[in-house]
Amino acid sequence: MHNNTYSFEDIALLITVYNRSSSLERLLKAFDELGICFGEIIVSDDCSKAQHQEKMKLLQQDYPFKLITTPINKGLANNLNKGQNAVTKPFTLYVQEDFIPQPVFIKNLENAVKIIKKDTSVDTIRFYAYFPYPYTKPYDTNFDEMIFKKSILYWNHLKFYVYSDHPHLRRSNFLKKFGYYKEGIQMDKTEFEMALSFIKGNGKGLIAKDIYASFEQKNSPDEPSTVNRKSWREDKSLIILGLRKVFLLYRFLKNTFQLYSK
Known part of the structure; x- marks a missing residue:
């Protein structure tokens, strides 16, 4: 990174990638332009095509990240598991390659780091979601605590997604506490299984009050979303x-x- 104005030495940036090296470059460049520096960057690749692998190796000349590869495509769950296993820092910021951090994210990340270091009961802090989490209570001026309501009287199906794969900060022992991502199943099922594990393990999560401010999700025609x-x-x-x-x-x-x- 070139403009290290905001340094987060205790955080590993974990990025999962599959055939989207230009999106990866855009994400790394966006963090660089915001002046955000991490203790380490892990890029976990799920056996992208040769041209993408070559480009990622070239990107390492400008951005000091560790590239974790696999000889065959094993799916997002395996990509997440092997990427997290490579992390050596106490906290992990997970961001998929099709997101772009916005300027307000700097302050949100600073506040999130203060919280997760001080409040040991917090397992994860979410910065983005497609829809607001249905049941919350205020945590502070920037974040709400997500409250899972067990009763069937609270019928909003989104309540099960206390955990989400969207950009979030978590403790790096997350998989040891809640279990590894289940491999060999569809991506949506993998995410949901982790959400169930998070609930069963009494996980505590916070979510940004403005879920659309910190990141923009953007897919280009050359590298469209792989989710249909x-x-x-x-x-x-x-x-x-x-x-x-x-x-x-x-x-x-x-x-x-x-x-x-x-």
Whole structure:
């Protein structure tokens, strides 16, 4: 890094990558331009194509990161597990390669670091989410504490996502406490299984009051998202909206059963 105005020596920046070396470069450059320096940077690659691997090796000349590779594609769960295992710092900032940090993130990260160092009960602090977490209580002026409501009277299915793969700070012993990401299953299921493990392990998480301020998620035409959302989720017809409500109720009951049946 070139402009080290804000130094976070106790934090490892963990980035997972797959065939998106230009997005990785954009992310590293954004942190550099903000003047943010980490104790170490781990880039965990899931067997990208040769041209992306070559570009990442070239990027190491400008950005001092450790590149963790694999000879075959093993999925996001394995990418996360091997990346976290390479971390040597007490705290990990996990950011996927398609996010871009915004200027306000500097202050949010500084505040989050103060919290996680002082309050040993906090396991993770989230900076971004697609939707607000449904049940919270104020923690301080910048963050809310996510409260998992066990009762089925709290029926919002988003309550299960106390943990999320979106940008967050966590203790580097996170996987030792809550278990490793389950490999060999779809990405969404991997994330949800970790969310269930977090709840069962009585994890404590905070989330930024402004979930859209710290990061922008951006996908370029050359390196589009590798996640394909089902088109019916975007359909606004009355029939589809009705079916979606039925599906969400089914999923809520299913997720509740999953949580308490293991």
